[in-house]
Amino acid sequence: MRLTSRSPASRASANACLRWLNRDMPDLDAARDAVSRIVRDAHRAGEVIRGLRALTKKSGPQLSQLDINGAIQEVFVLARSDLQQHGIVLHTDLSADDLPIFGDRVQLQQVLLNLIMNGMEAMSAVTDRPKVLAIISEPVESGGALVAVEDTGTGLDPATAGRIFDPFFTTKSSGMGMGLSICRSIIDAHGGRLWVSPRVPCGTSFRFTVLTAPRVGRSSDQIR
Numbered sequence: 189m190r191l192t193s194r195s196p197a198s199r200a201s202a203n204a205c206l207r208w209l210n211r212d213m214p215d216l217d218a219a220r221d222a223v224s225r226i227v228r229d230a231h232r233a234g235e236v237i238r239g240l241r242a243l244t245k246k247s248g249p250q251l252s253q254l255d256i257n258g259a260i261q262e263v264f265v266l267a268r269s270d271l272q273q274h275g276i277v278l279h280t281d282l283s284a285d286d287l288p289i290f291g292d293r294v295q296l297q298q299v300l301l302n303l304i305m306n307g308m309e310a311m312s313a314v315t316d317r318p319k320v321l322a323i324i325s326e327p328v329e330s331g332g333a334l335v336a337v338e339d340t341g342t343g344l345d346p347a348t349a350g351r352i353f354d355p356f357f358t359t360k361s362s363g364m365g366m367g368l369s370i371c372r373s374i375i376d377a378h379g380g381r382l383w384v385s386p387r388v389p390c391g392t393s394f395r396f397t398v399l400t401a402p403r404v405g406r407s408s409d410q411i412r
Contacts, residue, residue, distance in 0.1 A: 200269050201225040249292030249377050256289045256296075256333050256398065257282045257325055263300045264323075274308055276319040284325035284333040289398050291378045296398065299371045299382070303337040303394045306367070310341025310392060317390065332380070332399040340391040344384065352384065371396075 205222035208215040260282060271278055304321065311319040317340055324336040344352075355369040375382040375396045382396040 249295050249374070251290055251292060253288050253290055254293045254296075256284050256287060256335065259293050259297055260300060260323060260325060260335065263297050263304065266301060267304050270305075270308060271321065274312065274319065276308060276311060276321050279320055279322040280324075281322070282325045284327050284335075287327055287333050288400055289333055290400060291398050292374075295374045296378070299374050299396065300335065300337065302367050302371055306394070307337055307339035307341065307392070310339050310343075312341075314341060328397060332397055334395060334397050336393055336395045338387050338391060338393040340387070343390055344386055344392055349384070353382075 201222045205219045205226070208219040208222065260280075264278070264280075268278075300323075304323075307321050311321075320340045322336070322338040324334075324338070326334050328334050353368050353372045372382045375398070379399050380397040382394070384392060384394050387393040
């Protein structure tokens with residue numbers, strides 16, 4: 189799982205601030221806006237770290253009612269610079285409106301951010317088709333929402349697809365093999381389910397479910 193407070197978005201805002209200040213006639217309003225974005229990103233990074241510390245202490249999620257689409261859109265802000273830098277087109281279809289999801293906002297956002305980063309890495313070597321990352325939310329009949337992260341990358345290796353959620357298993361040369369395992373633990377703690385499947389005609393689709401209040405703790409088998 190990728191953890192850093194020195195996000196590309198913060199670096200971009202800092203560079204923009206310097207450009208505004210280094211002009212012959214500094215644009216203080218634009219510089220102020222850039223600094224405000226840096227402060228906002230730093231606050232979000234701190235919240236992510238707080239959520240992960242809770243995981244390491246084996247404490248449960250800090251549950252509250254939240255707007256899942258609003259939480260997803262906040263993650264877009266953090267990932268936007270990386271997506272642009274790698275030439276990835278973001279497609280969204282957020283139809284899970286007005287659903288009172290019950291969960292830990294920071295932990296769910298960390299799951300989504302990790303899945304987005306995985307999708308970006310899966311498309312890093314793609315040259316023969318557009319790089320598209322799709323984020324989808326929709327209500328589910330059992331109550332709650334389904335969130336999908338789909339890419340047009342190289343897809344799943346059938347030989348290892350069944351192990352990708354195992355702790356310490358990784359296909360990356362510099363990976364620790366904990367990202368997807370932690371993601372699944374987070375979703376399990378919310379009473380939901382996280383799974384993966386091939387995307388047709390190419391790529392991978394990660395999907396997870398989260399519940400409406402207050403049914404956290406129910407077996408994930410009941411929402412499949």
